Amino acid sequence: MATGLLLTAAAASALLTAALPAHNPSSGFEDxxxxxxxxxxxxxxxxxxxxxxxxxxxxxxxxxxxVTYSEYLAQAGGDSEPTAFRKNCQLSLIVHxxxxxxxxxxxxxxxxxxxxxxxxxGTQRASYYFQGSPNTEYRSHPFTGPYENxxxxxxxxxxxxxxxxxxxxxxxxxxxxELRVSAGTSSRDKVSFMTMDSTDGDISxxxxxxWKECPEKS
Numbered sequence: 001m002a003t004g005l006l007l008t009a010a011a012a013s014a015l016l017t018a019a020l021p022a023h024n025p026s027s028g029f030e031d032x033x034x035x036x037x038x039x040x041x042x043x044x045x046x047x048x049x050x051x052x053x054x055x056x057x058x059x060x061x062x063x064x065x066x067v068t069y070s071e072y073l074a075q076a077g078g079d080s081e082p083t084a085f086r087k088n089c090q091l092s093l094i095v096h097x098x099x100x101x102x103x104x105x106x107x108x109x110x111x112x113x114x115x116x117x118x119x120x121x122g123t124q125r126a127s128y129y130f131q132g133s134p135n136t137e138y139r140s141h142p143f144t145g146p147y148e149n150x151x152x153x154x155x156x157x158x159x160x161x162x163x164x165x166x167x168x169x170x171x172x173x174x175x176x177x178e179l180r181v182s183a184g185t186s187s188r189d190k191v192s193f194m195t196m197d198s199t200d201g202d203i204s205x206x207x208x209x210x211w212k213e214c215p216e217k218s
Contacts, residue, residue, distance in 0.1 A: 035098040036062070042094050042172055048072040048087035048179065048196070067091070067175075067205045074179040075193035077117065077186060088178040092131070095173055097165070104162035106210040110153045110177070112196040116145030119185030120192035124153050124178070130165075131172040138178075145184075145192060159210070167214035177205070 036058075044054055050071055058065040074087040097103065105128060114122050125140040141153035157163075165173075181194050196205070 038096040039065075039093050042092040044089070044091055046087070046089035047083075048074075048177070049089035049091075054089070054091070062209070062211075064206055064208045066207070069196055069205075072112070072179065072196040073193055074122070074181045074195075075191055076120070076181045077183040077188055078191035080191060085182065086178065086180045088176065091175045093173045093175070094170070095165070096170075100214050101211060102165045102167050102214050103209050103211050104164045105157070105207050106159075106162065107154060107156040107208045109206040109208075110141075110155075110196065111205065112151055112179075112194065114143055114147050114149070114151045114194040116143060116147040116181070116192045116194070117183070117186035117190045118146040119183075120145040121182045121184050122147075122192070122194040123180045124151075124194070124196065125180075126155065126175070126177045128173070128175050131174065136163075138176075143194070145186060151194075162210055164212060 039056070039058075041056070044051070048071070049069055053069060053071040055068045055070075056065060057068070069089070072087060072089065074085055076085040108126065110124055110126065112124070116122055122143040122145075123140055124143075125138040127136045127138045129136050139155045143151060177196065179194050179196055181192050183192060186192060
């Protein structure tokens with residue numbers, strides 16, 4: 001994804017899950033704000049998302065945004081390159097939201113395809129955090145061969161444990177994802193792989209958002 005690409009509402013909300021709130025938002029759930037959020041992609045780095053291979057789209061109702069990759073593949077065994085077993089992607093987003101609102105990532109759905117030989121293993125993991133705040137712990141999802149099918153993994157956060165975007169403060173929001181594949185006890189001449197990509201755009205990562213109104217300043 002090129003630097004300077006603009007995204008809208010949903011992208012912004014999902015991004016702020018792991019931030020440290022500057023203020024405690026008011027209690028209670030609010031409907032998504034009617035005004036669209038604008039997101040600017042500051043940087044895209046990683047072996048799983050070379051320049052121009054990542055796309056972001058947002059929902060019309062500000063409740064979710066999606067990230068689609070076209071070259072996100074980790075593999076091991078056979079003639080695989082020694083570094084091919086691990087692929088990662090780091091997105092840094094600048095999020096502009098309607099005044100008076102804050103948001104958090106309530107859940108994230110990750111999808112892809114895996115072909116793991118008997119004895120091989122694959123792992124998908126992700127974390128989110130705000131610029132200047134501590135990195136959140138990765139959430140990991142393991143897969144074990146034999147496996148040859150689409151895969152899906154979902155990260156969810158209880159309402160009471162959501163981390164909200166700081167009100168009135170602009171910080172980049174970072175999303176880190178990673179795929180790992182290990183040949184394990186499988187035959188070394190056979191390739192095992194795991195993707196988080198889609199050549200037809202039908203497979204994407206979906207970030208679901210929660211909203212709150214910021215407290216009024218006294």
